[in-house]
Structure formats: structure tokens, C-alpha cells
Amino acid sequence: MTASVQLQDVTFGYHAAHPVLRQISLAVERGTFLAIVGPNGAGKSTLINLLAGVLKPRSGTLSIDGADIQSYRQPELARKVAVVRQEFIPTFAFSVAETVMMARTPYFGQLGFERQSDHRIVTEAMELTDTSQFAARPLGSLSGGERQRVFIARALAQDTPILLLDEPTSFLDLRHQVGIYDLLKSIQQDKGRTIISITHDINLAAQYCDQVLLLLPCPVDSSSRAAAPGLPGPAHYRMGPPSEVFTPERIREAFGVGVFSAPVGRETVILPLGRLARDADRTDPRSAPRENKP
């Protein structure tokens, strides 16, 4: 079975001299829930844009459902991949319902109007994201979090096998954070969709995601071996199930913070602790900075 998304030695940089992503090779199987985590500037959003077809890799191949992404025309690609980016307020005051319906534009009839099937899909998408109550309201009148749910609903309405999300829960309250993750998980399980989501919440990712891609900033000097001891594979990224990727050492290496970790149920909870945190003395020694090692 071909992987949903496959990268082979993909390199990309906004300027030729400074690659943001260097020789990334990975495969995301169909129906996987993948979390992308990493410090700011590591290239997470860039990777999403590559997967969405907005950016072109400088070298290497990127395949969607077995075919090179460059071979897709835009409307065809939009039937495979939907993207949820940061919410924003558009120039003109479109309502929530109009915004979500916009995802169905390629399917409209000859006169440019939606069909019954489009209505059904949009209604379902809005119910799943708990945005039906806002249907008639202009986007600008919602809170950031509510707007984010509308954009998620729009991506859902596109009805694609692959869903890309760029920090979808950053503005949401706890209830809605959990709600969105439950929704994404149910889509994955019930409909076999592939979900790739950038997130900063490593604990929720551990609870819901099958795979994690930890992305580090690309080293400036490509010849340096800036690998922490004992870290297999290329220094720039690491992919695997949460239990393998979310270890105190890797967290320290990637984010530069000490953590308190403890097993909770099937997964381990990782709690970042700073110097002045109340439980700073409970910091896991494996994640402590080397200078302070006794």
C-alpha cells in the first residue's frame, strides 16, 4: 500500500544558501495521525506548505498518494490535501456559513451555486466543529478560537483524504482543544483519513497521535555533526511513536528545557519546568543541562 505522503531526500530553503529543511526522507502511511513538533524556526510551517503544494522542494521528491506532487494540477491537489492555517479576518465580511461553503467551490454547478451534497457536507462539518450556532455571523465578530474552528470546518468540508493543520488548537480553550483532537481522531479512525498537525502541546499529541515528527532547526554548517550522543539518524529531525520521541533527553536537545516526566496510563506525561517553577527540584536529571550534572 503506497504511503499517503512520502518525502525522499527533500531539501528546501527560501534562499539557496540556507536550507530550512535538509534531506528529509520519511513516509506517512495512510490513516496515520502525525504530530509535527519542534522549536520555533525549525521549519514546521515550511514543511506544511511543501505538503500543500504552495512551495516547491529545491531537490528531492514529494509524493502524495504515490504521485509526485508536481504532477498534480491545483484543483486535483485540493481534492487530496486540505490545509488549516492560522485564522485571520478576511477583507470582506463573509459569514461563517459562506466561509465553510467556499471549500466546495470546485464542485459548484454551472451557474456557480452549491448543490444538495455540498449543503450536506458543510452542515456536517459545522456540526462536528461546533460552529453551527455561528452560521449567520460574520467572521470578524467571532473570537479567535471560534474562528479557528470555522477554518477547521472549512478544511473538513473539502472532504479530502489528507488533512494538514498548522497549530489548530493554539487559541482554543481546554474543552475545544480536546474536542478538536477527538474530532480529528474520529475522522482518522472512522474515515481512514491521514492527519498531519503541527502542535506545541506534546502531551495531547502523545495521547492522540500515532507518530511524531520532531523537527530541529537545520544546522547552518551542513558538515557539522551536531548530534547529541546516542541519537541515531540524521541530526535534523526524528520520527517515531510518541514514546520514542518524547524522552527527556530529546526534549532537552530540541527545546532546551528541563522536564519532569512521569508515566500516566499508557503514555508518559512531560511537564516542562523552568528554574523558578515550584517543582523545579523534580526535574528529570536526563533532561537537566549538562553543566549542572552532579
Added chain:
Amino acid sequence: MPRLLSPKILFLRIAAAALLLFLTMLLCSLVGTEEISLRTALTGSADALSPNPDFEILMHVRVPRIILAAIVGAALAGAGVTFQAVLRNPLADPYILGISSGAGLGAMLAVISGVNWTLWGRSPIAVFAFAGALGTVWLVWMIGRVTGKFHVTGLLLAGVVVNACFSAVIMFLTSIAKSQDVYATIFWLMGNMNEEDFFVLWAGAGAVGAGLVALFFISPQLNAISFGATDAQSIGIDVRRTQFLAFAISAFITAVAVSLSGLIGFVGLIVPHAVRLVLGPDHRQLLPLSSLVGAMFLVAADTVARVVVAPAQLPVGVITAMVGGPFFLILLMRYNKKVGWLT
């Protein structure tokens, strides 16, 4: 599904607006500097020896002029809606990409060169202004594309640069031209509604009408593009094609409007806003209704311009500006109160 546009509602609204337009045109044809009576016009006899002036004035002066105003108003409003959508800028008007200075330069060159041939009975000024308008948009498009794929800012900047250059050339020509040429050009550019002959009106209506229908065809894509090019692309819109079609068609119908009647401002700017205020930003509705309202507005404005300081005539652009200015003030005040209709 509440509040979404359906074909039936759209059709009803278009029909209502069209009816209103027809009534406006009818009413305005009875208003003018001369008192005419409808009965005399319709029942009086007309022959070479004793022409019926009421009939003449009604049918040969007013009706063609009113039809012309409707065509130009519809074209400008429709182009305004489109430019505002593609440039994602509510302050865009049909002249924003240099059409005004291009048409002005064309008109000036026509008058100065003393060229006399006509095309289909259109004066050389009209033909040159049309060519100037289209040529300028093409130039701006070429320059703007250099800045990148979908870059809207690049286009706007290119428009500003071209406008500046052409205005300089116009100023130079003005300084060396004969004063009556200068006056003639300025007067023509200020906006004038004259009766045109049948074929010109027919062809103009056809061109503008077809352009507006074509823009209606891409209205769903315009909706998506007004969110942003990358956003629209992710949904599956062919952004390049939509942008190109939108610019080409809008520029064309604006050029037609300018060649028919000079530069009339504010119609393309405020009519889209007014309609959007009442009916919302869905372009499938905004486009046809703005065009109809634009037609109505210009017909009314032209009638006022003809009558208010009779027997002299104000350029119709004066009336549109006098309505447009205060309208914008009100817009600004509402925006400040954050009623939320703009953003």
C-alpha cells in the same frame, strides 16, 4: 442552512433591480433642461418640414444618453467590484491600475495630433483613449508580474508608477499644446454623456453585458480569492487564471466605459460598497446588483448634472464626487464605530 444565497433569491433580486433601473431610466427621460410633454412627444407628428422637438429631444437626445449612462454606470460598478475583490482592497476603483492616466494620455495625443479619422463613427479621442486605457493595464500587468506570482502589492505599485509617469507626460503635453486643445481634452476627460448612434450603443451594451456575465461566471472564485491567494489555492481555485480573467475583463469594460464617456469617478468605488453594506460580500450577488445600481446611479447623476445649473451643464463627475465624498465620510464613521460590516 441559513443566509446562503440561492439561485431563486438571486434571480428575484436581479429582477427587482432591473425593474427599478427601467423605472429610473423612464423617469429621467422626462427630466431635462427643456420642458417636454410625453404626450406631445408620442402623438405629435414628425416630418422634415415641421419636426416635433419633443419627440426629437426625447428619442434622439435623452433616451440614447440615458442608455449610455446605464451602460457606463454598470461597467464601472462591475469593474469596481472585481478590482476590489482581486486586489483585496476596499479602496480600489476601476482606474487604480493606471487606466485613468492611460486614457488621459490617449485622449491628449488624439487631440494634439489632430487626427481626424473615425472608427465606427467614434471620434478619435474615444478610440485613442480606449487604446491608451488597455495598453496601460497591459503594461502594469507586465511590470507587476515581475514581482512574483500572485503579488497584489506589486500590481498596485506598478499602477502607481505608471500613473505617475503618464501624468508627467500629460503635464508636459499640456504645457506645449494649444489652449483650446487642452481645454477640449480636459473637458472630454471630465466625463461627458453625449448621445451616440445606434450601433455604438448596441455594441457597447453587448461588450459590457458580456463582460459582466463573464465576471459573474468567475464570482465564486472571486469570493475565494478575496480571502487570499494562498488560501484560495489550497481550496483548489486556479488563482492565476482567475486573476488574469478578472483583470482582463474588468480592464476591458472600463476601457469601453472611458472611451464612451470620459473619466467618471466614484461610481466604481462607492456603489460596490453601498451594495455590499446592504446585501453582503458574496460576489455572485454583489456583481450583478452593483452593476444595476451603478447604472441607476449614473443615470440619475447625469440627469441632475444636466439640470441643476441649467442652461449650463455640470460634468457628471462633479455630481458623482459630491455624492461620493459624504458617503465616504459616513463609511469612515461607521468603520470607527466598528459596526463590523467592513472588518
Added chain:
Amino acid sequence: MRKWWFLCVFLVLWHLLGYALARRSGPAQWTDAKPDRSGAQRIVSVAPNLTELLYALDLDEAIVGVTLDSDYPPAATEKAKVGTFWQPSIEAIIACKPDLVVTLAFQQHKSLVARLRRMGYDCLTTDIWTVDDLFAGIEALGRATAREAQAEQLIAGITAKTRRLREILQDQDRPRVLWVVQREPLRVAGQNTFINELIELAGGQNAIGPTLHKYPPIGAEQVIAADVQVIIEPTMVKGDPSRQRDQALAHWHRLPTVPAVADGRIYVIDGDVVSRLGPRLYQGIETIAQCLHPDVLGE
């Protein structure tokens, strides 16, 4: 894709249909003046100098419409108005039911004529830019209105008087004249204007050499270099010429080295008489001549 094809096809058919309809209703009437003009009974004049000419040709009864600025002779102000010289009102013209409309030849009037002719109205366009044009125009008007005799008489009268004036002045020097059309910024009449012709007929010469513009803007330097002996300003607005003269004197006071200023030869004359090429041509020339040669002709 289908809808685009439909649209294109429709557009082509629409234009063909329109063309067919236009042909059917007959060719556009670009008629030139009809040959039979024996009695133009209802004439509309769209320029003040044309109005004056019509009156001079004994056509006062036939005139049914004039522009607002046709104020001479005073009887003209009683006639129905058809807008202004710059913006004639086509509706008002039609309402006068004219059988002849006389116009000048610049852009505004040319487009008016095109529109009127399309509606089947008879129009006469006179191209009056110079004194010779004026005579040709008078002849054309005479022919069009069956007043050839009066036209000839008018021309003969003007010609005779100007000839006599030339004889009187033939031994006089020609003073250098600066004809000020606008004071700030300074614009004067150049050599390529009918004003220049009037100046020469009045026994003077233009102080300014040949220029690119007809009415060039010039600087104070050039005024001094031109050694101007007489400054003439036509009245700009209807009003008291003496008031304008006071303003002129105050203004020119700044250049005391100019001979015209030193000698106090600054004149303000009636603008209408000299700027309208019409039947009062000789009066204009005479007024100018009186400014230039006061000793010979008396004030």
C-alpha cells in the same frame, strides 16, 4: 467550459444583429448643408462673434437662439438661450426648431455638429481663426442665408476702413506692443495669433519674437529685453476698465526700466471688441491704433 462558449457565440451574434439593424435603418446622416438655403428662417448661433455677424447681415428676425455670452448687440440678450459657447445645450437648440445652426470649428462645436447632423439638422461650421478666415466666414454665412449682398458690403466696409487707416499711419513708426492676456503668471499674445494681425493692422508690431506657443508664458527678463513701448491689456472681466488700469499700473510699476512703463503707455481696452473676430473688427483695430498713435489719431 460550455457557458464560456455560449457567451462568445452570443457576443458575436449580438454584434452581427446590431450591425444588421443599423444598416436597415439607413446610413447615418452625415449630410453636408442642403443646397437650398434660400431662406434660413430659424437660425441658432453658438458663438458670440457669430451672433454679431448674423445681426450685421440683417438677420435679427431669423435668429431664434443664441448662447448666454452673446451680449452684443444688446438685442441679442432677449433671444432664447442655448447654453454657453463652451457648452451648448443640444436640447435647447432642438427646442428652438432651427433650420440652420452656425458654429465655430473647435472640438466642442465639431462634436455638437456631428450629433446635430446625425439627427438631420443643417449646420454651418465656420473656421474663424484669422482675419482672412473672418472674411471667408462672412462670405460663407452670406451664402448660407441668402444675404450675399450684405456680406459683401460688410467685408468691403471693413476693408476700406482698414486701408484708410493704413494710409494715415504709413509713415509712422511701429511701436513695439506687449499684449497681455494674463498678468500672473504673465502670458502674452504671440506672433501666430489674430491679435498679432490686429496689432499690425493698427500700425504696431509685436514686441515678442516668434514663439512655440500661441500665447506664451514669459518672464520679466524677456519683457525688459524686448524693449516694450506700449502695453495693452484687454479687459478680463465685465467691469470697470479704470479699475483694471489701476491694478495694471501698480503691477507694471515693478519694471520701471521698460519704456512703456516709464512713459505711462499702459492701456486697458474693451476685451470683447478685440477678442471677438466679428463685424466690430474695425472698431477693435481703431481702438488699438488710438493707443499706439495717440498723436495722429487723438484719444
